[in-house]
Amino acid sequence: MPSERVLICGAGVAGSILAFWLAKHDFQVVVVERSKAEQKAGQGLEIEEPALKVVKLMGILDKLNEKKTREMGFDLVDQQARSYGIFEVSGISPTGTLELMRGDLTEILYKTADESANVTFQFETTIQSLRQTQDKVIVDLESRNNKTIKVEEFDFVVGADGVKSRTRQLVMGLPEKLKCFKSVGAFVAYFSIPKEDQDWPYSRLCHFTNRRILWMRPIGKDSKMTSVHLIHGHDDVPTLRRANAAGDRLKQKEAFAELYSGLGWETPRVIEQMMRAENFYSDELVQVKLQKWSQHRVVLLGDAAWAPTPFTGEGNQLAIIGAWVLAQELSRNRNPVAFETYEKRLRSYVDNAQSIPLGGYAPYIFNPQTTWGIWLLRTIVRLFSWMIRFISWTNLAGMLPDQQQNDFDLEIEEVEAKVAR
Secondary structure (H helix, E strand, O other): OOOOOEEEEEHHHHHHHHHHHHHOOOOOEEEEEEEOOOOOOOEEEEEOOOHHHHHHOOOHHHHHHHOOOOOOOOEOOOOOOOOOEEEEEOOOOOOOOOOHHHHHHHHHHHHHHHOOEEEEEEOEEEEEEEEOOOOOOOEEEOOOOOOOEEEEOOOOEEEEOOOOOOHHHHHHHOOHHHOOEEEEEEEEEEEEEOHHHHHHHHEEEEOOOOEEEEEEEEOOOOOOEEEEEEEEEOOOHHHHHHHHHHHHHHHHHHHHHHOOOOOOOOOOHHHHHHHOOOOOOEEEEEEEEOOOEEOOEEEEOOOHHHOOOOOOOOHHHHHHHHHHHHHHHHOOOOOOOOHHHHHHHHHHHHHHOOOHHHOOOOHHOOOOHHHHHHHHHHHHHHHHEEEEOOOOOOHHHHOOOOOOOOOOOOOHHHHHHHHOO
């Protein structure tokens, strides 16, 4: 009996992990990705339990450790580069113990999945249309390389193609119809610039009035580049919104350059290098909230189904856990019932993970509007950094709000552990 064929749209974290595990369960997998294989844009990503168990079972922990940023901690500074508190790598720092750049993580995952004879990757390829029958999904795939459209049949289609998922649009409709986007009131830009001595070994963050943040993060001790995050916490910036809607990268850069011009600290250097950056990415931060993650033989995964935004710190965790659960359920039920059990197992966990800390006010508390608000935040951070010199982290952690629970039941059965070897 021939193996079921699965089309995965998106070769990111969720798509590549799903491809790996489906191949282990004898599915024939095709992964299409609209970008080139060597795309490196993105931010630093942390892997912790229970997602860490999944990558351990994949046998790639050593490869991930080799690509760790080895960032030593987090330093909050002002416009004169004065430090208001350094937090070494620990549970209290934004820096995780296993943290690497998104581009490095996706490259490792893609290459690991691509080792299987059951997996085929097709880059610069997009899904143009699909139609479902009782038993199949007929898909039109367009290759940007040779400008051709190929019609293929699959048993299942998975949309792991991000917040602006083309797959979701084809099967469920436009976001405006679904009302699935919930803005968190922020625009972001990610890119990298040439490294200078002060960029290592700590990540450095500076606040500016009108809810503007510049966060610079090391990519690695031996790397020649530094990662830059620009975060502008406002519900509406017309120039950015128009540039994002048009997908005009130059206009996006010009809008951020205007927003950050004349602010001091590292902004002149960052703006100059941003205009040259080839891996620049910008968008408005939104959460995705859907009533249902699947329609017959098409299912959504990762940000396409439930984007939580970076403010929760859970996007990468959910992508890994979601891919594991979906592969597991498809291996148990090779029919659309698998999508129902997949959603049933994950829905409450995802809903909890989408909760923005401090009752949703974290983006406003940690990105103040006024000079006074920035001064207050820096003063609190300075006191807090002083406290942890004298109070153990174990005691201090009990005083902080609870983080997302990490005890999700992956249902790792002995037979599945053997499959991973």
